[in-house]
Amino acid sequence: FQTDVEICLFGGGCRSPIESFWNGNDVFYILQKARPKEDSDWVAESKPEDAIDASELLPKESSEPVALSVRRAKQLISLYTMVQNPNMTHLKISELVVLPPLWIKCDGSDPEHTCWLGAEPLKAGNKITGINFYMITCEGPTADKTCFANLEELQMAHKLKHHSSVVVTKGFAQYELLSAAAIEDTTAESESNIYVDITWNTVEKILETPPLISAATLNITLESGDPRSPVYQLYRELQFLLALAEGLKTGVTEWPEPVESESAVELVQEFLTDLKRKLDGYCVSGSKDEREKIKCDTAAVDSSIKSIFSERGDLDFAEQLWCKMRSVSSYQELVECFTLIIKSLERGEIQPWIHQGSSSSLSRLIQQSYRGKTEVVSLSGITPIQMLLEIGLDKMKKDYVSFFIVKSRNCLLFQDYFISTSVDLQEQVHRVQKLHHMLEIMVSSTILLQFKHENLFPLTQICMKYYKENPLNEKHVFQLPIRPTVVKKFYQNDHPEIWKVDISSGHGQKEVKTTWQVSTNPPVEHMTSNTTGLFSDSTINGSSEERMYFITMAKCSQVQFT
Numbered sequence: 001f002q003t004d005v006e007i008c009l010f011g012g013g014c015r016s017p018i019e020s021f022w023n024g025n026d027v028f029y030i031l032q033k034a035r036p037k038e039d040s041d042w043v044a045e046s047k048p049e050d051a052i053d054a055s056e057l058l059p060k061e062s063s064e065p066v067a068l069s070v071r072r073a074k075q076l077i078s079l080y081t082m083v084q085n086p087n088m089t090h091l092k093i094s095e096l097v098v099l100p101p102l103w104i105k106c107d108g109s110d111p112e113h114t115c116w117l118g119a120e121p122l123k124a125g126n127k128i129t130g131i132n133f134y135m136i137t138c139e140g141p142t143a144d145k146t147c148f149a150n151l152e153e154l155q156m157a158h159k160l161k162h163h164s165s166v167v168v169t170k171g172f173a174q175y176e177l178l179s180a181a182a183i184e185d186t187t188a189e190s191e192s193n194i195y196v197d198i199t200w201n202t203v204e205k206i207l208e209t210p211p212l213i214s215a216a217t218l219n220i221t222l223e224s225g226d227p228r229s230p231v232y233q234l235y236r237e238l239q240f241l242l243a244l245a246e247g248l249k250t251g252v253t254e255w256p257e258p259v260e261s262e263s264a265v266e267l268v269q270e271f272l273t274d275l276k277r278k279l280d281g282y283c284v285s286g287s288k289d290e291r292e293k294i295k296c297d298t299a300a301v302d303s304s305i306k307s308i309f310s311e312r313g314d315l316d317f318a319e320q321l322w323c324k325m326r327s328v329s330s331y332q333e334l335v336e337c338f339t340l341i342i343k344s345l346e347r348g349e350i351q352p353w354i355h356q357g358s359s360s361s362l363s364r365l366i367q368q369s370y371r372g373k374t375e376v377v378s379l380s381g382i383t384p385i386q387m388l389l390e391i392g393l394d395k396m397k398k399d400y401v402s403f404f405i406v407k408s409r410n411c412l413l414f415q416d417y418f419i420s421t422s423v424d425l426q427e428q429v430h431r432v433q434k435l436h437h438m439l440e441i442m443v444s445s446t447i448l449l450q451f452k453h454e455n456l457f458p459l460t461q462i463c464m465k466y467y468k469e470n471p472l473n474e475k476h477v478f479q480l481p482i483r484p485t486v487v488k489k490f491y492q493n494d495h496p497e498i499w500k501v502d503i504s505s506g507h508g509q510k511e512v513k514t515t516w517q518v519s520t521n522p523p524v525e526h527m528t529s530n531t532t533g534l535f536s537d538s539t540i541n542g543s544s545e546e547r548m549y550f551i552t553m554a555k556c557s558q559v560q561f562t
Contacts, residue, residue, distance in 0.1 A: 005068065005076065006034045009100070018103055018116055020500070020523060021136055021515055021554035028101040028120075031076060032526075033066040067107040067526050073117045076104060077133070080119055084128050085561055098128050105526050112137045115524040122509050122558070130560040132512075137553045138524055143546030149516050149553075151206050155503055158514045161557070164505035169203040173210050174498040175491035177218075177449065191223040191475060194448065195497065196487055203501045207518070209492060210484060218480040218487070220459075224440045231436075231443055234399065238436050240326055241396060244389040245429040248382055253331065260327040267324040268337045275317075275350045312402050317352030318362050319395040325388060334384045342377060345369040355398070359421045360390035386425070393428055400435040403442070404460065417468050434467040437474060455486060495547040497521070512556045518549035 010016060011027025068076075080102050082088050101120040108115050118134035139147075155167050178194040200214035210216075225235050240256055247253025260267060315323070321341065328334045344350050345365055354363050361377070368374040377383065397419045418431050441463060445451040451459070459480045466476065500517035517523065 002076065002079075004034055004072075005031050007031050011100075017525065018118070018136070020498075020517065021116075021552070022103075022118065022120075022134060024101055024120060026100060028103060029099075031068070031073075031102060031104040033068050033105075035066055067105040067115075070106050070110040070114045070117070073104040073106050073114075077102070077117055077119050081131050081559075084121055084131070086128065087561060096128065098123055098126070103134075108138065113139050115526070122560075129509075129562050130558060133557045133559065135555050136524070138522075138550055139552075140550040141520075141548035142551070143548050147551060148206055148518070149551075151203065151501065154501070154514060154516055158503045158505065158512075161514075161555075162505055162512050164512075167503050167505045169201070170502045170504070171198075171200045171203040171208070171210060171214075172498070172500045172502070173198045173496045175494055176497050177487060177490045191221060192226065192444075193219075193221045194444070195219050196482075196484075196491065198484060206501070206516075207496075207499055212484050212488065214484050216482050216484045216487070218459075218482050220441055220445070220478045220480070221475060222437070222441050222444055223474050224437055229440065229443065230447065231439060234396075234439070235436065237326065237392075237396065238433065241389065241392045241429060241432065244385055244392065245426055247385050248389060249426060251382070253385060255329050255331075256326075258327050258329045262327075264325050264328040264333050265336045265340070267327065268321065268340055271320065271324055272340060272344050272350065275352065276344075312399065314355075315395075316354045316358070317350075317366065318354055318358060318360060318391045319398070321362075322388070322391045322395045325391075328388075331384070334388060335379045338377075338379050338384050338387060342374070342379075345374055348372065355394075358394050360394050361387045362391055363394070389425060389429075393425070393432060396432055397435075400432070400439060403439055404435075418464075430472060431467075433472050437472065438463045438467065441478065449487060449490070451486075455480070455482060495520075500552075510558075512558055513554075514556065515552075515554040517552045517554075519552065520547065520549060522550055523552045 008030050009027055010030055016022070016028075017030070080099065083093065084096060084099060086096055098121050101118065103116055103118040106114045106117055112135075114135055115138045116134070116136040118132075118136075120132040120134070121128045122130040122132060151169075155169070158164065158167055174195055174197050176193070176195045178192060196216055196218050198210040198214045198216045200210050225239075226232065229235065243254050243256065262270075325334070325337055328337065341362070342365065346369075348369065351370060352366060354366050365374050365377065401419060418435055420431075421428065423431075438460065442456055442460060445456060445459060459478070462478055462480060466478065470476070496518075498517065498519045500515055502513055502515050504511055504513040506512055
């Protein structure tokens with residue numbers, strides 16, 4: 001009946017905007033100021049038989065959320081509390097219903113800069129016994145550490161407020177490792193992020209460095225395609241594979257710009273001529289020295305990674321062709337290349353060696369040529385594109401398997417899934433994309449964080465398990481429990497992105513908590529646009545070199561009904 005507000009029901013996997021300060025796992029309501037229908041990103045679909053079905057209150061991405069004044073928020077909290085209070089008999093509510101917790105966005109216009117007010121019912125079975133009230137305030141950013149709280153004063157205030165004789169403290173710190181580990185001038189804007197979350201018991205002072213006996217979790221989000229990556233050339237190779245797959249699906253292929261001074265036809269012709277002259281028609285691919293000279297993009301890797309990911313020395317005929325034909329710039333050129341190859345096979349001029357188990361159409365033709373007879377291939381329509389795509393898939397699968405099994409000494413538990421040929425070509429390409437993303441994660445962890453096998457192995461298994469069950473998602477955060485000693489050199493002299501202390505007392509439903517936190521980013525999204533001037537850039541003595549922090553406090557109070 002309150003027309004000035006709108007409500008949304010959060011839960012079911014939605015990211016909670018107050019997860020840092022409230023660990024409730026149930027669904028909950030969020031209340032904010034109502035806006036014109038065309039501007040609202042909160043939709044309430046109603047059914048004829050009832051006014052509003054809470055399960056249909058869904059958030060939609062649109063404009064910035066709108067916060068309420070603290071005075072109005074307190075009025076709504078009071079209404080929410082009254083309708084659940086069994087002592088309010090004059091309201092003549094026949095049957096009390098325990099509502100989900102309620103959180104209200106506040107505009108910070110009060111002296112304490114309140115950004116959230118919350119209320120959570122306390123239950124005993126199906127009956128409500130009381131309410132937990134929450135208040136979250138936020139100030140800053142500031143580099144002035146004299147504004148920071150004193151831990152002893154925070155503990156004393158908590159004891160006085162909640163009449164507690166004993167309190168427990170728990171610390172949390174988050175450090176960004178990607179920029180800390182990267183060499184100078186190699187950081188660029190991307191979705192990539194590597195950071196570590198550290199928790200520990202018994203905090204001694206504000207902003208203390210976490211002790212080495214803490215529990216730590218590494219969080220990795222990595223976007224493929226960074227030009228500085230040692231496997232960037234392999235990424236470009238994958239992009240060509242994806243272009244072929246898209247062309248096979250849509251009928252329109254975007255051919256890349258030539259990367260060689262010679263055309264693909266010239267490269268293939270030279271390669272075939274070399275085979276005829278040097279190999280005398282046999283199926284070997286040359287001496288070790290010759291194989292190392294094979295011109296292939298995967299050989300163009302950074303020297304710092306050669307010991308981790310380098311060109312395989314066992315490229316067969318089809319794989320070497322893929323390296324030559326990556327420079328094709330048109331459909332006609334592709335047809336000309338395959339025409340040269342097929343004619344050489346039909347005439348018996350070459351009998352090249354291929355890997356056992358190769359499943360491409362070209363591999364089948366080569367095997368037929370061993371018996372002196374090859375089937376007729378019509379190089380029209382999508383056939384040439386499919387043939388090249390198959391060759392590339394075979395080659396790149398072997399590249400990734402070589403890394404995960406040979407280079408990283410990792411047992412590829414889901415090897416059959418990632419390199420299976422029992423699914424269609426589009427799905428095979430999708431799985432190769434997953435392999436590449438995992439490779440980027442492993443290489444970054446090895447180069448930037450100097451991970452050894454003991455850490456790479458479990459990280460690989462975590463990635464593989466995720467990608468066996470989920471589609472490609474480069475925004476997914478892969479989490480690896482680690483010992484702080486593994487990454488301490490990257491953060492021990494650095495400022496945390498987030499540092500907070502929880503002060504708690506009581507047990508079970510009687511537990512109450514006070515949280516003090518500093519963070520480099522605004523902890524409350526709806527405050528950044530709606531409170532101009534509140535988050536002013538303050539510095540010390542005109543210097544901006546100090547780390548700027550937002551200061552957030554979360555307080556709790558409890559009211560018992562019975």
